Amino acid sequence: MQGARFMVLLLQTLSCLCAVAAGLPFRTPLDLDVTPRVTVVSSGLQGCRHFQSSAVNYSTLLLEADSERLYVGARGAVFALNASDISASSALTIEWEASAEQKHECRLKGKDNKTECFNHIRLLQSFNSTHLYMCGTHAFKPLCAYIDKRRFVVSSQPEEGRDKCPYGPTTGYTALIIDQQIYTASQYEFWSFPDIRRNSPSPSLKTEDAPTRWLNDADFVGSALVKESLGSGSGDDDKIYFFFTEKSQEQTTTYSHSRVARVARVCKGDRGGRLTLQKRWTSFLKTRLTCSLPEYDFHFNMLRSVFVMPGLTPQDTLFYGIFGLEWKNVKASAVCRFSLPEVKEAFQGPYMENQDSGSNWKEYVGKIPNPRPGTCITDSLRAKSINISTSLPDDVLDFVRRHPLMSQQVQPVDRRPLLFRRTTDYTHMVVHMVQGLDEQMYQVLYMGTDEGWLHKAVDIEGQLHIIEEVQLFEEPQPVDNLLLSKKQMSVYVGSPSGVIQLPLSNCRRYASCYDCVFARDPHCAWNGAECVDVLTQADRSALIQDILHGKSGCEQIPYDVVQRSRSVRVDDDVLLQCELSSNLATPLWTKDGTEVQGYNLNSGFRTGTDGLLIIKAREDQSGLYTCYAVENTVKVAVVTYNVSINLDVPPPPLVEPTHSLFTTRPAPTQSSLSEGPRSPLLLLSPRKMEAIYLSLITVLGALCVVLTVVLVYVGFCLRVGQRGKYCLRAATAAHPISKRSSRSRKHHRNSSNMEPKTVSSHCNGLCNGVSKRRNGDIIDEGFLQVVPGEGHTSLGKEPPPPAPPLPPTPQFSSPEFDFPNGLSATLPSVLRRMNGNSYVLLRQSDSENTSPLFYSFADELNRILEKRKNTQLLPRPDESSV
Template sequence: GGNWNALCRRISFIKISSSLIFFSPPGLQGCRRFRSSAVNYNAMLLEADRERLYVGARGAVFALNASDISASSALTIEWEASAEQKLQCRLKGKDNKTECFNHIRLLQRFNSTHLYMCGTHAFRPLCAYINEKTFAMSSQPEDGRDKCPYGPTTGYTALIIDQQIYTASQYDFWSFPDIRRNSPSPALKTEDAPTRWLNEADFVGSALVRESSGGSSGDDDKIYFFFTEKSQEQTAAYSHSRVARVARVCKGDRGGHLTLQKRWTSFLKTRLTCSLPEYDFHFNMLRSVFVMQGLTPRDTVFYGIFGLGWKNVKASAVCRFSLPEVQEAFRGPYMENQDSGSDWKEYAGKVPDPRPGTCITDNLRAKGINISTSLPDDVLDFVRRHPLMSQQVQPADRRPLLFRRTTDYTQMAAHTAQGLDQQMYHVLYMGTGLWETLSELFHQSQIPIFLQMSVYIGSPSGVVQLPLSNCGKYTSCYDCVFARDPHCAWNGADCVDVMTRSNRSALIQDIQHGRMGCENSGYDVVRRSRSVRVGDDVLLQCELASNLATPFWTLDGREVQGYDLNSGFRTGTDGLLIIEARQDQSGLYTCHAVENDVRVAVVTYNVTISLDLPPPPPPTQQTRNLFASEPAPSSERPSSDEARPLLLLSPRSMEAIYLSLITVLGALCVVLTVVLAYVGFCLRAGQRGKYSLRAAAAAHPSSRRSGRGRRQHRNSSHMELKTVSSHCNGVCNGAPKLHNGDVQDGGFLQIVPGEGQTPSNNEPPPPAPPLPATPQQTSPECDFPNGLSATLPSVLRRMNGNSYVLLRQSDSENTSPLSHTFSEELNRILEKRKRTQLLPRPDESSV
């Protein structure tokens, strides 16, 4: 809830158009905001035909103008938990600052006149109807324990379809996750015994696909649920404890007659896979999903954001799945578990007829089965024991559309845009964990109105409305065309929004390739100069506007080879580093942005490397005048104004300066005396046993098994140096390395609590650790846990007064999946710097 203007300047989206990726730069224009005294705006319902955006927050519901959410016409319903209910919530041990409130979790249209909402109500869920016309509750709240989760952060998804409420969540303290249809009767849920259909499921989304329309088989509509759950397939092919799933039920399901009574007869689930096999990355955590309805049900596409199951590792992937492939998996073989254990295998026996888990179709109606309660018991018993399918659903492209190693995307929305080539493109908008909800503006069946082409974002402190595109951020033809944004095109002078142009014949856009049409367009090249002393290092910065562009450096027209430490250069996304500059490296350096096989110059540096830098120019008359309050007159004779700086050196001023110096020197003497006294005290205390520095080998667990060791451990009072990294092969700067209590090579040193010990006469003192290598010695490489390696301290270098460590790429081939190459780690660090504002003439900085 800080500075909202600054927030809008920071917002940026990554957008995917079909299989093409482009980025919206930060600082989006046209940012509108809505906020109130409420917090946690995490339920949103957009109705473009009514120009309404309904928002549910903590303790309140709002009706906003969808064209401009910042308008003053917002309507409000206050709905907070009572003081008594909050007290009961606290008595249950819940957090009074976050959980004991009424968090709105469900807000959807129920019929043509009413909305329906549910809230946690301080861990006693309630639901209520809203009269759309008066925007007020039309009745007393009703019990919502079967429709809404108890907590504000429990995984949850809900749909209201033809006045039937479908929800998926964990509904109370002791129940298992469940998929339910709550009203009207009959209410259905998933099965728990003898086979549990859901295993610690965390739901992220659901969607209705009307597969009954346009088909000749009389099929039923289906509701698809997306979630992550604990894996049931404990085999070599399923090595993850949690996996991403898609499940489906038939809309017309009424449960079984005797078997599976009040249970789904059509529930089936299978695994969604999203992986990079070449890196052995398997994204098994589903974070968000968005369903794009096609012209026919077979054209429906599911987009999902996936993450890794590793803690403290940021990575995201976006995969796309087609409905026909999901349907094919549900028609495939089943999995079975005979002994109710964890060893699930593919079922190889006979499958009953009609096929278990299918919806009622014309073929079944011809056999006299018109409703699920008429299905045979052997079919229903098979469904109860075989909810899991063996065939996995692969991405439509067999690999992710997008992979980001250092970012956790958590929410996405999508819509369809038409390019100048008359092709339709899916454009995805993704946000990180800052945003609770990301919603697109219009329904698929409606023609978008460009004044309302917005993306709405719910955050903990308010709602933000952003335009779908911000074409004005692209300042050149190449930037505009490289973006491959269906909303943007180049008109010869500016990058403009296509929707705002009635005459589009002269617009330039190349979505498929992103490189055609700018051959005759000019662009600005920044020109700079650098003077460098021989032996120093200098960084030539190059900021690329496009995140998909790669830098290409030339020296006097020849390519600079900057991928080898011995070349004298090092390249990265932030610029070119000249290492130990030589005079023959002087010349004109040019940084080009290369994208889609097109090379565009961005910045040039005229670098002069000499033995000695030229002395600074003598102070000019203008420089001297900086000390005066008024400009000096044109006369050569000094005026009284010119003499004003000399007045600072009057006897009174000199006396003040001397007194100040004496005071500062006296204070320094006092400080030094205190420091020396403290050091001497520590040294004497160390001799008495109050402080000790022991070798790392003294931390061997066996040394603490004795009673004396245990007593010393309880009375720990000193600091012990201990190695915490074991990634070095050979001696690393002479520092020891631990392995099962023995001294190994290398590793970082960490100060950890230890026990004071006074050596006895019968026990020799522990050996002192070996001294570190001197700078003149050759230090081998030491692998860091993140896959980098450094040579210390011989490569600790100076560059324009700054110090830095020059990193080498590890030669080890047996790196873990968490390891990063040098360029990847450097990119990760430098990409953070791109979000900071650079000065017009920045100084060189260290890498």
């Protein structure tokens, strides 16, 4: 009894957990889960430049605006590219791969020969005006070297890099070279703890491990220098901020997570302590970055990437972070923005204390020494003869050693994420400040995904609007790095296969005034004739742009509307197609100026993403139909159809049997018809053609029934010696049927009498689609097979014959004739569904104009027919129908 209750309780708990886990990715705030307005596939990229070589993993990028060079670190090579055009032939290369001996030693350590046992460039930065400094993993034995910028050659012998570069290519890592001092953060050796270090020049500093470990399994994603000494009235020092994710140390009553996002800082002028914290940071402090939606129970704890946006003053600095959920099987991302003043406020707040040398960290409520632990050297300390960190009192340094964690958390600027995408994993981002025509500054974000897409978004009063999503690669691959150049007006993308250079904007993609204004792109505006880049226009007085609302300014601007005509017969189904270029637009249909209600079952209309469907057309449904694209509450006409529905209409032009179904030729004249004999099929009326179709279907169905009965009889005769077993075999079935295990037989004796194994999705005049089992494998033999041993019969009774199969669907190779209403002879292969109702796509002749908001009906319908040409007229038969 006790065990039964325990099992019931356990099942209830598991059910609740499964329900929560299943619903978690779908409980999303609609105002944050933004849909990109425009989708651009890789074939539609404009102004895109590529760089590729025999190397892979182009993950390290460095841009020097003065020299107009883009330096790229890959696996086993470093490149110097022309920043204005990376595809130019002027690229310089330094080959730097690990030796065969070093690769062999790497394999002996048990490392992966396909990924780890190579020299991955992890550090590539400018050391001074004449040299670069680079470090590579070098097959799990890091090395570093200097590069002469002018000649682009290695100018020194490689030196030991174990304290500056991680061993592995995927280990979390960040590095900065500031005034020829190298600041790095990583887990350097595979047996060591994560560490933040200053390696050169002397004195070198690192974080503390005992008695309190300052970093707990930290995974670093970025770092930044903030020159807080500029304009400082207190003589404050510059600071280096590090961003990472680590194991949680806090224990609160509101939440508990195994990993949390952090920001830590050290002072640039830190020199360590004299006795206490000797060769250790005296200014190290860390606190938590919070990016969550408590009302939806979403807490984004995994920091993936960070971008530092400098302001007009150091106090205006903003930190943009890409966060993910802790569950790896849930695909979601959030973008949160933090301000430097709030980060500094957290470092001025209360400390946390580890009371029992475990993971139970609580807020410290005791006395705080003076001067305040963790602060940089300021004018007030210099007045007390404390000019350097080695002069700090031991009680202050001992407090720093035991209290590296702050209690106050850093909240986002808007107290919520800027963006939340539940179907996207963002990897990197960059931000660009652009001034709109309204004199306001807008922050434009470029975000790369793990599948090779680039999202361009603009922050409009705290709400993110995704302008477009661009597919960078035909094959999905992650965006490993992003870099932005204001001078070149380009964004550079590093990936496993190469580097891509894209313009910051592509305004000519928007071919109408409304399309340009709806985009709400700060880079773009309408000049009366085309959408142009604002930054390239000297005279901006006549430009039209509406970033805040995205709807004003185009009311008096004329635009073209596609005009089409349809002439169909009564009782035919008519599809009026309307393609919208914007993912945010919704279609609106009117008939003679009155809105069409396509949701009432008795209205005779159906509306959907493909267009408007007129079901069993009536004469009173003739009229002028207009499709509008509704976006930002503005209606823009896209296409008009002049539909004429008559009792009988003349046949449309004949269709040439070419590659395209919609390639037409002129209709034959009366004289040409009398010149020679014509095909008898062309002289038949549509109703007679329908009768022919039905007759063909009946004949083919009868043939299937006859063949099935014959096969049943032959199979039964061959297997009559095995009581209780049935086998439906082909006439050529000479291979023995493999026997099943006793367990399988026992299971299937309790099932239905017969179980068809495979049924083909088509029946081209003969019933086919049966698989055959040979040596434990199923081999397609083209006939229906019922596996032996799947049922049982009473002794002395013959099994009842199986029911005949459903009549097959005839297939036709090519259109040889058409109905007068445009219905092609390929009727069974062009069935589709809209709002749960089957209907026939019509091939209709039309005369059309081009419009930027409309795609070719013939091209689109041809593509749809090609995709759905295998659609069956009848549903797949189930077991009861076999």
